[in-house]
Amino acid sequence: MILLTICLTGVQITWTVELAYGNPYLQQLNLPHALSALVWLAGPLSGLLIQPIVGVYSDKCSFRIGRRRPFMLVGGLIVLASIAMIAYAPEIAQLFTGSKDAKRNEVLTIMSAVLGFYCLDFSINAVQASCRSLIVDVAPIHQQETANAWGGRMIGIGNVVGYFLGFLDLPRFFPFFGHGQMRVFCWLASIWFALSLGATCLAVQEKRYVPKRAEKLRAWYEPLLDIGKAMRGMPETIQRICLVQFFGWMGFFPFLFYSTTWVGQKAIGMHKGIGDRGRDSDEATRAGSFAMLMYSLISLATGFLLPMITVRRDEDDGRWVDSHLHPVLQKLKALHYKYLRLPVVWAFAFWFFVALMFSTLFINSVLAATIVIASVGVSWGIMQWVPFTLLGECINYYNDNRTLPRENPSSAQGSSANLISGYGSLPRIDDDDDDDDDDHIPPYIGASTQGIAPSPRASSPTPTTNSTESLEAGMVLGIHNIYIVIPQFFSTFMCSVVFTVFHLIEKRNAPGDKAGDKAVDVLGDLQPDPYDSVGWVLRIGAASGIIAGFVALRVKEVPRISGMGNSGVFAAGH
16 A cells, blocks of 8 residues: 555655745746746646546556556656756756856746746646556555555655755755755655655556557547546536535635745734844744644644544444443444544535634634644545545446446436446456457456456456446546646636735725735735735635535445455455
8 A cells, every 4th residue: 555655745745846835936036926827827727637638548558567657657757857947947047048147047047947847737747647546446446445545644744744844954954965945855856756656666566458449440539539528427426526626625725825825924913013024024934834834744644543433335334233332332333433434524624624714713823823724634634535535436336336326317317327438438458359248247346447457466367347338547537636626717716806805905095005015915925914815815715615515425435345245355465
């Protein structure tokens, strides 16, 4: 499990290069504030385009080394090159101009850094999509929860390491990597990324995908058309998971963008009488970074502890009834079974987040603000584990049973009919292309109709399938990511409207005061925010989490053990 998911630590640390420290670095290079927003459009654009495209083409990749690994390796090389472009932007500009004059090279330096961030966004999305699909491919259905819990833990570790490294004076500890905090951080992130990705690629085995003759005749662009068809034809359970993510992330994006700003402004408010703007801004930045470090630690702890106490559907619904137990203990077991199922835990994550964001109305100190931001780590830890577990189990269960349980048969005549003909067709993965055993069922659960080699320790025969209606991990996770990315555009628009309104209020109440024009400057140096505009952005955005929680309760779990009776053989040790 560790080797399968450790690649996500490198992915997450690489994200922190951009999300946590990218904007200060670009401001240091004198990028105008107005152009910063254009740079950060790369994130949603890459997520909207790259993950579905990589997903659908990796599903059909027939390289000997596997389906996901080629995209992980090529994407990984581009990630490393992109980080180098960011770290050495001044030197790249100097190479082209032949001059050491920083002012003369400024435009080329900015262009190199911006291009590096765009390439980083697109390539890291490709790697992330492949890593997530690999987890669904390799882990059998009964291990999807464990595998995705480890995935969430690895993301938490990446967050902690990333924020901790950014908190240190890196040039002092690693002078051999050069000067400048960002350059040293890029070096460390690159090394960690390369080692973690290499560990997963070397340790996890994939079986070569062998396409059918009909698939070889398809035009190169036809898989792209399948993405739109598949979005309309997903089973109801997966559609609900995507809908939860849509409303949930609409609330979380403002938090990710502006939580450190909000903590920093509380710090500035407490020191407004000092009069040293530079020192105040430094203290505010450190306060925000410390809050996010605490948030990452709590997220990591949640990812380790909560999966140990959740209850799954394949457990007997009446198991908690035990006549030998005291009635109070029976009641406690009943509550445990009722309220610690994954959909309920997921709904709690959103509602807890909403409560924390609305509590910001009453926060006036840095300590209280830090506690609120750190507590959001509970919700974040759940969000990095539960939806991917539910999706992975749905994909594997559907591919073993060709239906999802307890779906509404009146909607498009059942889940099988919901799949558009031609989408997600999964031909045989063995070498016999002429075997037409359409009714063959894989000899063990989770084996993988996704084309994964069984463990060397497993004695089960090679899984095969000839169905034309299968759910493929890359396609499903790519579409799932679209539902995560689209809310970012809505959140960005909402934030712009709120900041504009408060900016106009500020100008009306302080006519002619030029300093007032900068009171809500969330892109540059932290400024006093007398109207708490950032707090209102957090609260308004979080309101959508209420809807996400109610939809989460309607998500149906699938049994992790199905169609095997008591004699099923599980593939272990992938």
